[in-house]
Amino acid sequence: MMLIEETAPAAEALPVAALRAHLRLAQGFEGPEDAAETAALAGFLRAAIATIEGRTGKVLLKRRFRMQLDDWRDRLGQSLPLAPVHSVERIEIDDGNGIVTALPVEGWRLVPDVQRPMILPTGVILPHVPRRGSVTVTFLAGFGDGWAQVPADLAQAVILLAARYYDDRSQDRGSHAMPFGVSALIEKWRAVRTLAGRGNREWR
DSSP: OEEEEOSOOOGGGSOHHHHHHHHHHHHOOOOOOOHHHHHHHHHHHHHHHHHHHHHHOBOSBOEEEEEEESSOSOTTOEEOSSBOEEEEEEEEEEOSSSOEEEOOGGGEEEEOOSSOOEEEESSSSOOOOOTTOEEEEEEEESSBSSGGGSOHHHHHHHHHHHHHHHHTTTSOGGGSOOOHHHHHHHGGGOOOOOOOOOTTOOOO
């Protein structure tokens, strides 16, 4: 499976003011509210959002993704690796010889779910994917366009983690474990994700 993020969270949707306020309250942070500071805080927030999304499989701010599979994992229904899914824009099958066919929207339906959204066939099974072909699903996922639509516990986890990244800005962030408070906030959102695969095909 290949999962490509086609759009990024809008800069204006990032809670820079909330992070700045948290830093001032918790650490006596003071600094000029200039463009360089804002860009730095936005960078810490983007890193924190990516980490929280990676740990939970939940997309905080709505954006477009493209998932490419060798085959359906199960032709009775294909789970999506991220949630919540707002909509599926299109599904295309490449026959492996350069011919790409868009599946008619009446042939499938999205079953939204906060843990495991799925694409189900409106008939018996999803369409056949040729042996050397692939299927691509383009979808929009996320709780909303604005930060106010992000669940409170996940939003707080992002602020706390971004503040940790700010504290550790002169160090290697990769060497630090997830702070306990952040882990506790995201725990209920974590789920065992059934990702895409080859269905019943053998690995080539």
